[in-house]
Amino acid sequence: MENYTELFLSEVETYIKQLDDHVIELERDPKMKPAIFEVFRVFHTIKGMAQTMGYEDLARLSHRIEDLLIPAKDKGEIDMSIVEFLFHAIDYLRSTLQALSSNSEIPDSLTIFEAIERLEKGEKVDLLTMNLQITKTSEIRIRMEKLDKLLNLSNELLVARLRLERLCMEIKDQRLIDFRDTATKLIESMQDEVMRLRMLPLSNVFEFFPRWFRDEAKKQGKAVTLEISGGDIEVDRSIIEALKEPLMHLVRNSLDHGFSKEDTEAGERNTVRITAAQEKDWINISVIDNGKGIDWEKIRDLAVERDLISSADSRTLDRESAYNILLRPDFSTREEVSEISGRGIGLDIVNNAISRLGGRLYIFSELDKGSQFSIELPVSIAIIRAMIFRLDRQRFAIPLSFVQETFNLKEDTVKTVHHRELYKLRDEILPMTRLGNIIDYHSNSKKKTVIVVQYLQKKRGFIIDEIIDETDIVTKKVDLLLARNYYSGCAIYSDGLPMMIIDPRGFE
Amino acid sequence: MRVLIVDDAMFMRRMLSDILEKGGHTVCGEASTGKEAVERYKELKPELVTMDIIMPDMSGIEAVKEIKKHDTDAKILMVSAMGQQALVLEAVQAGAIDYVVKPFQPSRVLESIERITKK
Numbered sequence: 001m002e003n004y005t006e007l008f009l010s011e012v013e014t015y016i017k018q019l020d021d022h023v024i025e026l027e028r029d030p031k032m033k034p035a036i037f038e039v040f041r042v043f044h045t046i047k048g049m050a051q052t053m054g055y056e057d058l059a060r061l062s063h064r065i066e067d068l069l070i071p072a073k074d075k076g077e078i079d080m081s082i083v084e085f086l087f088h089a090i091d092y093l094r095s096t097l098q099a100l101s102s103n104s105e106i107p108d109s110l111t112i113f114e115a116i117e118r119l120e121k122g123e124k125v126d127l128l129t130m131n132l133q134i135t136k137t138s139e140i141r142i143r144m145e146k147l148d149k150l151l152n153l154s155n156e157l158l159v160a161r162l163r164l165e166r167l168c169m170e171i172k173d174q175r176l177i178d179f180r181d182t183a184t185k186l187i188e189s190m191q192d193e194v195m196r197l198r199m200l201p202l203s204n205v206f207e208f209f210p211r212w213f214r215d216e217a218k219k220q221g222k223a224v225t226l227e228i229s230g231g232d233i234e235v236d237r238s239i240i241e242a243l244k245e246p247l248m249h250l251v252r253n254s255l256d257h258g259f260s261k262e263d264t265e266a267g268e269r270n271t272v273r274i275t276a277a278q279e280k281d282w283i284n285i286s287v288i289d290n291g292k293g294i295d296w297e298k299i300r301d302l303a304v305e306r307d308l309i310s311s312a313d314s315r316t317l318d319r320e321s322a323y324n325i326l327l328r329p330d331f332s333t334r335e336e337v338s339e340i341s342g343r344g345i346g347l348d349i350v351n352n353a354i355s356r357l358g359g360r361l362y363i364f365s366e367l368d369k370g371s372q373f374s375i376e377l378p379v380s381i382a383i384i385r386a387m388i389f390r391l392d393r394q395r396f397a398i399p400l401s402f403v404q405e406t407f408n409l410k411e412d413t414v415k416t417v418h419h420r421e422l423y424k425l426r427d428e429i430l431p432m433t434r435l436g437n438i439i440d441y442h443s444n445s446k447k448k449t450v451i452v453v454q455y456l457q458k459k460r461g462f463i464i465d466e467i468i469d470e471t472d473i474v475t476k477k478v479d480l481l482l483a484r485n486y487y488s489g490c491a492i493y494s495d496g497l498p499m500m501i502i503d504p505r506g507f508e
Numbered sequence: 509m510r511v512l513i514v515d516d517a518m519f520m521r522r523m524l525s526d527i528l529e530k531g532g533h534t535v536c537g538e539a540s541t542g543k544e545a546v547e548r549y550k551e552l553k554p555e556l557v558t559m560d561i562i563m564p565d566m567s568g569i570e571a572v573k574e575i576k577k578h579d580t581d582a583k584i585l586m587v588s589a590m591g592q593q594a595l596v597l598e599a600v601q602a603g604a605i606d607y608v609v610k611p612f613q614p615s616r617v618l619e620s621i622e623r624i625t626k627k
Contacts, residue, residue, distance in 0.1 A: 004523060007518065007522055011518055040562075045516055047589055048517065048589040048611075049517055051589065051611040052610055052612070
């Protein structure tokens with residue numbers, strides 16, 4: 001029977017997700033017949049499976065819930081007290097499943113049976129005071145570790161392949177070249193497979209939210225609807241796992257600060273939306289609300305008051321930079337900030353979590369219209385296509401997803417206007433950045449090349465010495481000593497030497 | 509015997525399939541809804557169908573009726589959870605040949621199939 005346990009657990013887990021969705025539907029519309037039938041059917045199916053596995057208590061519970069649902073199924077309408085009970089029953093089911101999978105003690109089901117009995121008699125049941133035993137544990141599956149090991153090995157293989165490539169260029173032996181071609185094909189397809197194994201649709205993290213949001217909104221007595229889109233976009237598993245906390249934070253922020261209880265009573269359509277979209281190797285996940293918005297001038301004034309910025313600086317501070325003050329740990333941990341500016345608690349924590357994933361957090365807001373918190377993340381954290389370039393004798397990499405075009409530069413074509421260097425690229429004025437000056441790699445090279453990068457609707461020309469290569473690189477996290485905003489990590493080039501990966505967004 | 513397994517739970521399909529294969533039968537296909545069962549039946553022409561009752565989009569009973577309409581000789585074994593005697597009866601009236609109740613003993617399933625074979 002042990003062979004079936006895993007299948008049983010994973011299948012019931014998917015049923016729990018379905019139940020959550022259907023019961024939320026029923027809460028909105030208790031006359032939704034198909035949803036009533038589905039809830040009934042799922043409990044029925046769980047009953048059959050639990051009986052077969054010998055989980056008597058779970059089978060009996062599912063059977064009782066099935067009975068409880070029969071009148072609703074026949075009538076085509078479900079009583080709200082039963083809907084409320086179902087939420088608790090699903091939680092109980094979830095904790096039972098967790099107990100079964102970790103071989104720990106199954107939560108006591110006496111109160112839940114008692115609740116069913118009372119509901120059947122038409123009595124009022126206060127589920128919160130009945131204190132149903134529900135434990136919540138995070139789950140870690142061992143398979144992920146094995147997958148990581150596999151990914152590490154296949155990354156090593158990629159480095160080996162790049163060395164082989166190098167060797168071919170040096171030796172130029174046809175047999176070696178043939179072997180390289182075969183090995184490259186094999187390694188690439190293996191790499192793809194391993195990466196695909198690690199990819200999961202975002203719905204894996206999104207599906208947690210409808211139910212959680214419903215509970216949170218109810219707790220605060222606010223009528224706010226959560227809408228979710230883009231759950232089918234696939235990202236690396238590690239991103240899925242690390243995304244839940246920051247997203248919860250942002251969604252909760254929107255609910256807490258975007259809407260007051262009184263506002264939501266006015267009957268307007270109040271929504272928090274979680275959206276996801278993919279552009280090349282990047283995904284953008286946004287939490288958008290149509291609530292109160294953030295008063296950036298108040299943030300600016302508070303920052304001056306607290307000596308976080310000088311009043312001279314505050315005069316030139318624009319809206320975008322003011323929002324970025326929210327991300328500072330010395331600003332955002334202060335309780336009163338939240339009440340005055342409408343936002344702030346723990347945003348630095350969110351920002352750090354996103355940075356660790358190689359992503360960025362952006363804030364847009366308009367007073368009385370709403371706020372948008374956007375997380376921009378790489379689809380895959382391990383391997384990216386990059387352009388390799390040289391500054392003096394040091395090599396650097398820049399993800400190809402940022403690169404628009406490149407060209408050789410004639411120094412006299414760069415114009416200086418108000419201390420800013422500009423270049424006329426076709427009919428566009430391109431602000432130029434001498435990368436060497438910023439990251440301290442000065443070179444006397446006469447030859448200069450421009451890499452035109454685009455990010456966040458901004459275009460810049462990075463002046464560097466020379467482009468060397470375009471290749472796949474395996475990204476590694478940067479040591480804290482080297483940590484700068486404009487380095488997203490480091491990588492090993494095919495000759496075995498390390499290079500830093502530039503993240504142009506870090507120059508802002 | 510070539511058997512088509514119909515059940516909305518993957519878990520139940522796997523278990524039945526293991527039992528049948530150990531008993532020397534071949535599982536020629538699986539279906540997870542009533543509609544799918546009818547389609548798969550027409551396509552695979554199995555010698556036997558094991559049929560669950562409560563499923564999405566079309567119930568097992570409806571599926572029995574549909575299959576029987578298509579092939580009056582179809583042999584269908586109902587596999588149902590406890591507490592559905594009335595539905596099992598309805599299924600038998602619709603043309604199902606026998607039934608087993610979950611949780612089932614592997615021997616009970618195989619015996620039932622043997623009986624069907626002899627009929």
